[in-house]
Amino acid sequence: MKGHVPTPPALADRIVEKLFDGRPPSEGDRILFPGVGTGPFVAAVQRYCETRGLPVPDGVGMDTDPELLSEARETHADAGVDLLERDFLGDLSDLGEFRYIVGNPPYVPIEGLSEEEKTQYKERFETATGRFDLFILFIEQSLSVLADGGRLTFITPEKFEYTETAAPLRRLLGQNYHVGGIHHIEENAFDGFTTYPAITTVDATEPGETRVRRRDGSEETVTLRADGSSWASTIRGGDTLTVSGNRTLGDVCQRVSCGVATGADSVFVQDADGVPEQLSDWTYPTTSGKQLRINDGPDSDEVFICPYREDGRLPPEDDIGAFGDWASFRRDRLEDRSCVEKDKRPWYGWHENPPMEDILQSKILCQDVTDDPTFWLDETGEVVPRHSVYYIIPDDPDDLHALHAYLNSPDAHAWFEANCQRAANGYLRLQSRVMRKLPVPDHVAGKAYQATLTDQ
Ligand SMILES: C[S@@+](CC[C@H](N)C(=O)[O-])C[C@H]1O[C@@H](n2cnc3c(N)ncnc32)[C@H](O)[C@@H]1O
Known part of the structure; x- marks a missing residue:
C-alpha cells in the first residue's frame, strides 16, 4: 500500500470547495481522482454537488491497491465513478481530458522506489530529478490530462x-499554469503525521497571481517566480522569514559539530554482524549522512571499530588488546593516512580525537549536504556519527524533542534555504558555523532559559 494516508472527510470537503470555487460543475464535466484510495474525494464531490443542486461530474478514479479499491467500489457504488485498478503514472493516453482533478497523491520519497521505477520515472517525467517524491510526479501526470481551463x-x-x-515542477507550474492558491493548513491535519500540508489549486490558464494563506492565518496575493527558484520567501512574505528568537542554535547547544573523520572509514566501519566477538568492547553504532536518509534514522547496522575509550582517551599501543590484534592486520593501510604520515598521529588513531563524552549523549543528526534538510534523533546516545553527518546536542537535554521538531519545521527549513551555502548541484551545505546562527524561538529551548529570566 504505497503512500496510503487517507484524507479525513472534513478535510476532503475543504479541498473540494477550493476545486469548485468560482467554477461550479456543469452537465457533462469530467473529474479525475488519482490515487483514489477508499474514495474520500468521491464522497466529498457528491456532498458538494448534492447540497447545492449541481450536477455531479462523471468520474474516473485510479489506484494500484485492490483492497482500497474494493472498499471504494462498495462505498461509492452509486457515485457514477469508474474505479480502475491501474498505475496512474503509466500511459494515460486512452483517458481523455478532465475539467477537474482532485486528490491527495502518495508521498513516497525516492528511497521507497525500486531502481527500475526510478529509471523509468526519470525517463518519462520532466520533474523526476534529484530526490524526487511520487507526489511531484502525480502533479506532472495530472497536468498532462487537465483540459484547457480546467482545475487541479x-x-x-x-x-x-x-x-x-x-525546481522543475515550480518551473512547469510557473511558466505554463496559473497557481491560483496555496493554503498552508494545520500541521496535524492527518492524524499521527506531521506533514506541513498545503492545498494547492492550479488552473490550466495563463499564469497569474497567487493567493497565499499561511498557517498563522495571514493572507496575501503574490507573484510566484517562474524560473524554478524557491518560492519560500515569496510565500512567507517578502524576505521576512518567520523565524525569530533572542537566541541562536549555537547559544542553546553545547555542540553543533561535524561527525568524526578517521581517514579510513573502509577499515574502521564494518557490518555489525561481521564483527568478531572479541571486538565487542571496541565498537559503536555509526551512520553516514546517506544512510540517515535511506534508513530514516541512525540505525544502519554498521559499527565503528573504534580505538577510543568512552572518555575520549586513545590508549597507548600496549593497552589496545583485541583492537590492536585486529588493527595490526591493517597496519599498512592505516599508516598510509595523512594524519599518520604528516601529522605523526598514532597509526591506529583517527584524524582527530573524537570528543567521545560529548558524542555519547542523546542528540540530533542531519546530513551535511542535502536538498531537504531533515533532522533525526539518536535518543540512545550510542551512535558515533561519520564525517558526512552533523550532530547537535542541546545544553539542556529536556530541549531535545522541541529542538528536533523545530529543526524539522518549514520555518527552520526556509531559514536554511536562505542562509546555507549551495553545493554544485544546488543542494544545501549544512555547515555548523551557519547552523549555529539559526534563530531559536524562546518556547523551543525553554526550561533553562526561562529559569535565567526568572532569576533576573
Ligand atoms: C495519500 S493516499 C490518498 C488516498 C485517498 N485519495 C485519500 O485521500 O484518502 C495515496 C493513494 O495513492 C495510491 N497510489 C500510490 N501509487 C499509485 C500509483 N502509481 N497509481 C495509482 N495509485 C497509486 C495509494 O494506494 C493510495 O491509495
Missing part, C-alpha cells in the same frame, strides 16, 4: 515550494 486541487507536503528537487 491537491493536498501535498508544502516542501515542493522550496526544495531544489522540485
